[in-house]
Amino acid sequence: MPDARPRLRADAQRNTEQIRRVAIDAFQGRGLTVPLEEVAKAAGVSKATIFNRFGGRIGLIEAVIDEVVANELYAIVDRTRAVEDISERIAYYITAIRDLQYRQPAANDVMLQAYPHAPQLMEICRAAGEINDELIAAGRVSGALRPEFTAGDLHAYIHDNALALKHGPRPARDDYDRRTRFFLDGIRAGR
């Protein structure tokens, strides 16, 4: 997509790119709710410049969300759909999503719809919700999942996890992974 905006002055161009870069870093490390003052400081500009160049937090998020979260999430979705066996597909997806949630605080902000006025952020949520539904439907038809397990249950599980990671202490990685397995075992058909 060609840049339809009027050409920026050199300093504006430079600042815009610096803010983008710093924001990606900050969002990936600490989530989408990191104070703009801190992003500005790290970029060596005034907070007002973020408002000037991006219109504020929503604009900034929209400018970087693909690189921060969306690309990775869509890759998970694609790879999930490529898994042949339904049972394994579900296990793959849930493991991969939980991994993303563990590593990317911004992913949790997306899943929690922290900024509902950000169109791209909401589109990512929609896409994630879609694959949830798809997986659960396939899992039930194939008999891989317990019949009483719903798409709402998966949604709640991911959402609860996002809340726990956002508001609580960060669990040790191996503990976290072990708990993924407990969950998967609890929803698998055959009990």
Next chain:
Amino acid sequence: MPDARPRLRADAQRNTEQIRRVAIDAFQGRGLTVPLEEVAKAAGVSKATIFNRFGGRIGLIEAVIDEVVANELYAIVDRTRAVEDISERIAYYITAIRDLQYRQPAANDVMLQAYPHAPQLMEICRAAGEINDELIAAGRVSGALRPEFTAGDLHAYIHDNALALKHGPRPARDDYDRRTRFFLDGIRAGR
């Protein structure tokens, strides 16, 4: 325990009791973090009176925490210990704790140690942690639980649930109960 404090004037006595009553109600409905301004208003007094009579939020919590949460939690612990079969004991406890968490926002604030400077609140946490350990130890010895399931896993589960209930939407009761069962099935030995 006889009241060791000097006898209060009639209005002070009346206000103290009214604040206590209202606080129990407020904490049970909305958790321990309900604004003191609202407790005061509901009690028909000024917020400063809560500070005068109870020293502030911590004092107020300490004054009512038994009635708000502790009595019920200790009853769960007692009843849990009375269940003979280990597997059923664990299932009973987890179900009962989750029930308490669902019904009592204040229980979640306790489990999250929202006010670490409140001695009684912290004592309740300690007691809850103790039975967690006890149950998991017994469950592993008896073979009722998967050997890799730890007391830390149970603690995290309860803690995460508290965070989800505190910060997220309130799930429908039957959804919530179903998810309890998925969890129990996921940690049960035999897979």
Next chain:
DNA sequence: AGTAAACTGACCAGGCGAGTCAAATTAGGA
């Protein structure tokens, strides 16, 4: 050199909740 683009530091506003205190009110004892 002129001037519009762009930046900025200081400030405002809003939300929320804890906490304070001089003035006002109440209650109890003489």
Next chain:
DNA sequence: TCCTAATTTGACTCGCCTGGTCAGTTTACT
């Protein structure tokens, strides 16, 4: 009933945090 200590209160401050603004200053381009 009066006096006065006990008690309450309304108004205010403070702290935290973040979004957002704007007149004056600086920068870059022609």
